[in-house]
Amino acid sequence: MDIRQKEVAEAVVTQLNAHNDFVMAFKAKRSYRPIYDLKQDSELEVNVICLEEEEEVMDRGFTSEFQFVVDIGVQYKFPRKTTDAEELEHTDKLVQLCQEIGDHLRDNENDTLPGLAYRQKRTAAPFSPELLDRRQFTGVIEIRYDYDDTV
Numbered sequence: 001m002d003i004r005q006k007e008v009a010e011a012v013v014t015q016l017n018a019h020n021d022f023v024m025a026f027k028a029k030r031s032y033r034p035i036y037d038l039k040q041d042s043e044l045e046v047n048v049i050c051l052e053e054e055e056e057v058m059d060r061g062f063t064s065e066f067q068f069v070v071d072i073g074v075q076y077k078f079p080r081k082t083t084d085a086e087e088l089e090h091t092d093k094l095v096q097l098c099q100e101i102g103d104h105l106r107d108n109e110n111d112t113l114p115g116l117a118y119r120q121k122r123t124a125a126p127f128s129p130e131l132l133d134r135r136q137f138t139g140v141i142e143i144r145y146d147y148d149d150t151v
Helices: 003-018 084-107 129-133
Strands: 044-057 064-077 116-124 136-147
Touching (some): 003 044, 064 084, 084 116, 129 136
Antiparallel strands (some): 064 136
16 A cells, blocks of 8 residues: 555544434444455444555646545445344444434545545445345445645
């Protein structure tokens, strides 16, 4: 991981952790692993991974523009004795949390890294049979950022 990727991921973590009005409380952390096998019931993990960096040289003076892809993984382990109705209610909140995280990153500038500019969001909630068999929700919010390190 490049130093800029680390800075971008840490800036996103700081931005998420500074906001305390999400539908579910969490503490985001920077990680290299997007998916964990959660062991504890009712465990919620929010991990930020900066996956890609693309650099484009803009002129012969070596001015560059950078683009980054950041994935935010949201995982939750359902309690063992969860009914179908309770699991559906938890899942609704988790899908809402994924939406809120993406909306928050879109609607608010990142004060930690001034040159970081939101460009695009994609949200996916991959309900794989393997994870569902382990009573685990996994949602992924992919954010694309432009970054100008001269700001």
